[in-house]
Amino acid sequence: MRLKRSLYIGELNKNFIDREVIVSGWVLRRRDHGGVIFIDLRDKTGLLQVVFEEGIDPQIHDLADSIRIEYVISVKGKIRKRPPGMENPKIPTGDIELVASDVEILNTSKTPPFPLDEDISEVSEAIRLKYRYLEMRTLDGLKPFVFRHKVNQTIREFLNSQGFLEIETPYLTKSTPEGARDYLVPSRLYPGKFYALPQSPQLFKQILMVAGVDKYYQIVRCFRDEDLRADRQPEFTQLDMEMSFVEEKDVMQMVEELIAYLFEKTLGITLRTPFPVFSYETALRDYGTDRPDIRFDMKLKDISSIAKETSFKVFRSALDSGGIVKGLKAPSHFSRKELDDLTKFAQELGAKGLAWIKYTKTAASFEEKWSSPIVKFFEKSALEKLEEIFDTSDEKATFFFVADKEDIANLVLSELRKHLAQNLGLISEKTYSFVWIVDFPLFEWDDEEDRWISMHHPFTHPKEEDIEFLETDPAKVKSKAYDLVLNGIEIGGGSIRIHRRELQERIFKLLKITPEEAEEKFGFLLTALEYGAPPHGGIAFGLDRLIMLMLGKKSIREVIAFPKTQRAQCLLTGAPAEVKIEQILELHLLPGWEKKKEKS
RNA sequence: GGGGCUGUAGCUCAGCACGGUUAGAGCGCCUGCCUGUCACGCAGGAGGCCGCGGGUUCAAGUCCCGUCAGCCCCGCCA
Numbered sequence: 001m002r003l004k005r006s007l008y009i010g011e012l013n014k015n016f017i018d019r020e021v022i023v024s025g026w027v028l029r030r031r032d033h034g035g036v037i038f039i040d041l042r043d044k045t046g047l048l049q050v051v052f053e054e055g056i057d058p059q060i061h062d063l064a065d066s067i068r069i070e071y072v073i074s075v076k077g078k079i080r081k082r083p084p085g086m087e088n089p090k091i092p093t094g095d096i097e098l099v100a101s102d103v104e105i106l107n108t109s110k111t112p113p114f115p116l117d118e119d120i121s122e123v124s125e126a127i128r129l130k131y132r133y134l135e136m137r138t139l140d141g142l143k144p145f146v147f148r149h150k151v152n153q154t155i156r157e158f159l160n161s162q163g164f165l166e167i168e169t170p171y172l173t174k175s176t177p178e179g180a181r182d183y184l185v186p187s188r189l190y191p192g193k194f195y196a197l198p199q200s201p202q203l204f205k206q207i208l209m210v211a212g213v214d215k216y217y218q219i220v221r222c223f224r225d226e227d228l229r230a231d232r233q234p235e236f237t238q239l240d241m242e243m244s245f246v247e248e249k250d251v252m253q254m255v256e257e258l259i260a261y262l263f264e265k266t267l268g269i270t271l272r273t274p275f276p277v278f279s280y281e282t283a284l285r286d287y288g289t290d291r292p293d294i295r296f297d298m299k300l301k302d303i304s305s306i307a308k309e310t311s312f313k314v315f316r317s318a319l320d321s322g323g324i325v326k327g328l329k330a331p332s333h334f335s336r337k338e339l340d341d342l343t344k345f346a347q348e349l350g351a352k353g354l355a356w357i358k359y360t361k362t363a364a365s366f367e368e369k370w371s372s373p374i375v376k377f378f379e380k381s382a383l384e385k386l387e388e389i390f391d392t393s394d395e396k397a398t399f400f401f402v403a404d405k406e407d408i409a410n411l412v413l414s415e416l417r418k419h420l421a422q423n424l425g426l427i428s429e430k431t432y433s434f435v436w437i438v439d440f441p442l443f444e445w446d447d448e449e450d451r452w453i454s455m456h457h458p459f460t461h462p463k464e465e466d467i468e469f470l471e472t473d474p475a476k477v478k479s480k481a482y483d484l485v486l487n488g489i490e491i492g493g494g495s496i497r498i499h500r501r502e503l504q505e506r507i508f509k510l511l512k513i514t515p516e517e518a519e520e521k522f523g524f525l526l527t528a529l530e531y532g533a534p535p536h537g538g539i540a541f542g543l544d545r546l547i548m549l550m551l552g553k554k555s556i557r558e559v560i561a562f563p564k565t566q567r568a569q570c571l572l573t574g575a576p577a578e579v580k581i582e583q584i585l586e587l588h589l590l591p592g593w594e595k596k597k598e599k600s
Numbered sequence: 601g602g603g604g605c606u607g608u609a610g611c612u613c614a615g616c617a618c619g620g621u622u623a624g625a626g627c628g629c630c631u632g633c634c635u636g637u638c639a640c641g642c643a644g645g646a647g648g649c650c651g652c653g654g655g656u657u658c659a660a661g662u663c664c665c666g667u668c669a670g671c672c673c674c675g676c677c678a
Contacts, residue, residue: 035635049638069628088638111629114611117639118627122612126670180677200678226677236678348603349674490678542678555671566671 003074003104010045012093016079023048023098024074024106026137027067028117037064040117041075041098044142049088049097050075056101063103070109070116076102125557129571132562144559147266148547152219154265155239158258164215164241169204171197171221177513177521178458180224183234191588197223200540202457203525205242206497209536210528217241219543228566230555231489231545235564239546241494242538248480248496251537252436255484255492259434267550271432275484279439288326288414290440293488295433296426300328300413301389307403312377314353318403326409327401330420331394333358345419346402351412355401361392418488429552435485442466442479443510451512456481458507459525460495461537470506480537491546494539501529 005024012021025043032038037052052064067073077100088094113131114123116138128135135141156166175182175196182196198204200222208216218240225234243251256273263269276294283290286299307315307325315325334342339356346354357372370383378386386399400416402409421427442462443452452474454460462470466477481495498504504526508518518526544556557563564570584590 029638029640031637031640033635033637033640034633036637037635038637038640040638051636054635083636086636086638090638094638111610115628115639120611124607124611124670127611129670222678224677227675229677230672232677238678493678540678545678565669567669569669571670 001074001104001106003076003102005074008045009041009043009048009093012046012048012079012096014081014096017081017096018078020076020078020101021098022074022076023050025072026109027069027071027073028139030067030069032065037061039064039067039073039075041073042139046093047091047139048093049082050077050100051080051097052100052103056099060100060103063105064100067103067105068109068111070112071105072107072109074104074106075100126565126571129557129563129565132572136561144547144551144553145561147551148559150266151262151543151547151550154262155217155219155258157265158261159215159217159241162215162254164217165213166217166219167208167213168218169198169201169220173198173204174521176203177517178454178511180226183223183225186587186589188587199224200238201240202459202540203522205240205538206459206525206533206536207528209242209244209497209499210531210533212244212534213242214244215242216538228564228568230557231542231548233544233556233560233563234568236556237543239492239541239543240538241540242536244534244536246496246535246537248438248482248537251494251496251539252482255539259484263432263550269432271434275434275436277436277438280437280441281439283437284410288410288412288417289488290437290483291485291488291490292414292435292437293418293421293427293433294435295428295431295487296421298328298330298417298421298426300326300410300417302326303386303389303401306382306385306389307401309379309382310377312355312374314355315377315401315403323403323405324409325401325403326406326413327355327390327399328413328417328420329359329390329392329394330398330400330424331396331426332398332424333360333396334398342400342416342419346412346416349412349415350408351402351404354412354416355403357386357399357401359392359397359399361395361397431487432549433487437483437485438481439463439478440481440483441475442477442481443474445475452510454507454511455479456493456495458511458513459497459504461498461503462507467503470510474510482539484539484541486546486549489545489549490542491549492539492541494537496535496537499529499533499535501526504529 003022006022009023009025023041023043025041028040028042028047030037030039035054039050039052041048041050052061054061075098077098079096080099082095082097112134113127114120114134116134120128120135120138136145172185172195175184175194176199180199182199185195185197187193187195201218201220205216220238220240221235222238223235226232228234243254256275260271260273263271278292280290283292285302286292288300302324303326304319304324308319318325343354355374357370357375360369363369366380390399402412404412440455442455442460444455446453456479461480463478463480469476479495481493483490484492498507505515505518544559547559548556551559553559562570562572569575
């Protein structure tokens with residue numbers, strides 16, 4: 001490299017006029033006027049117009065003539081004030097330019113597969129991922145990653161100041177039976193044995209509490225071999241935290257301070273704390289989901305008691321088979337086609353249908369207020385009760401009802417609620433609405449496995465007052481768990497953990513984990529609990545999700561440098577890929593590996 | 601495992617319902633001209649396995665079946 005960079009483009013301003021500088025970067029655009037060639041040079045800090053004039057040095061001018069888009073060059077020259085009227089107000093360096101006296105072409109470039117000088121969000125994601133480095137090289141391409149870097153630093157800054165210790169935990173660890181599918185890593189030294197990549201550092205951080213660390217955090221990669229979504233990657237990053245000698249409120253308060261600090265420092269947004277707290281039961285009752293989006297109202301209402309009084313068979317039969325009738329009110333009327341589409345939307349989520357009633361507050365008579373194929377099944381008193389239950393302050397409204405089993409009604413209506421709010425423009429995009437969900441049930445019944453399973457994970461502490469019901473009425477037992485939800489997306493979840501071996505063993509027993517299995521899978525934890533484990537609890541955040549929401553992105557792939565596709569491939573590297581047979585043999589992955597080993 | 605959308609030039613897309621000459625557009629690319637442009641301009645040019653395989657047909661980018669890939673969703677999972 002003959003011409004060594006003297007500064008970044010972003011550092012340049014009028015004060016540099018008449019000074020000689022060397023800048024290095026990529027050619028964004030070039031405008032060849034024959035006798036004069038303009039090149040817009042880009043580095044990660046900005047854009048600068050470089051001028052090659054024929055009169056100054058014909059040789060340099062010829063070299064500039066061969067320069068193409070995305071060539072990597074260093075240019076030496078004097079900064080000059082642009083001639084009057086030639087300024088470009090669109091860029092920060094628009095009132096100056098670099099008059100090239102020397103240029104070094106450090107590398108050529110093929111023509112990029114997509115233009116790097118304009119908005120590339122229209123380019124298909126597959127191509128962007130294959131050439132991720134080109135996407136990142138564009139003017140704003142690094143923005144999400146600069147932001148992410150800042151988030152990480154701010155989190156560390158805050159937690160360090162609070163006395164937290166960042167400690168790394170292993171990636172090659174032990175498979176655990178509960179939770180998601182594990183990614184397995186075959187052991188070369190122990191034929192037939194496997195490491196698992198961690199779904200989270202859960203057990204390690206608990207053991208760190210036993211070790212007296214007191215406050216731990218880690219920004220850590222986690223791995224789960226499940227199907228992907230816009231907000232789910234097989235490897236993702238958690239902000240993992242754990243604290244000793246704490247109750248729920250201590251963790252929640254620490255988190256609120258952290259989140260408030262983070263939003264203030266990185267987005268300049270002052271959040272109102274404490275965040276609202278909903279019980280699991282309330283969330284399900286009012287929103288149909290344990291991750292409610294509370295940026296808008298439109299609460300769900302149980303109208304089973306009204307439905308019971310109607311002659312509408314669909315409602316009656318749902319109630320007779322133990323279901324419920326639940327509904328919501330949208331502040332608008334809908335066309336027949338829109339109603340058909342909404343019905344289809346509901347059916348795709350599992351509803352048998354979607355009942356609706358159009359409501360016009362200012363109609364001439366009571367009867368004319370109500371319009372629907374099903375309104376004939378309703379007595380006047382039933383309609384009056386609807387008016388009462390739903391606050392009918394809107395001029396026009398439409399009631400939607402789902403009659404089904406409770407969980408289906410809740411699922412369908414919660415999705416419908418989001419869908420309608422989005423379409424009706426009820427959601428203000430710039431709002432950040434946090435809400436805590438607490439008082440989760442400790443267990444949920446799993447029909448397939450015919451046993452209770454942990455709603456959170458098996459190490460979650462039951463509410464003290466419910467411990468006595470563990471064996472007699474597991475459904476009644478609530479947990480010391482808490483989820484943090486932002487704009488309808490779960491961004492974090494945690495709990496106070498069990499810190500006594502006896503209680504942990506009781507839970508395992510309830511989960512139909514035999515003592516032998518418990519010893520084999522979690523023996524190290526049980527042993528640790530016996531050596532003076534302090535009360536402790538913590539939380540883990542989906543950091544990718546949080547950053548996605550902070551940046552208003554629709555997918556966590558936008559905030560991950562090299563993400564996987566929905567089919568879990570890396571389009572850049574081509575992973576997963578086949579490996580040499582030798583590698584497979586060495587890992588004892590083929591049938592008959594034991595024999596092969598004996599022979600060798 | 602299931603449902604939906606998409607796949608045509610380097611990129612973004614039209615053409616497909618109703619099969620029929622040589623498959624188009626914009627941007628980009630190449631060559632030439634041009635000393636003040638900044639999405640420079642002007643003139644000329646190159647560039648296509650219409651995702652892949654099979655079928656129907658005199659004839660398929662267009663119709664049918666299968667398959668692959670990307671995205672969104674359900675299940676699963678956080």
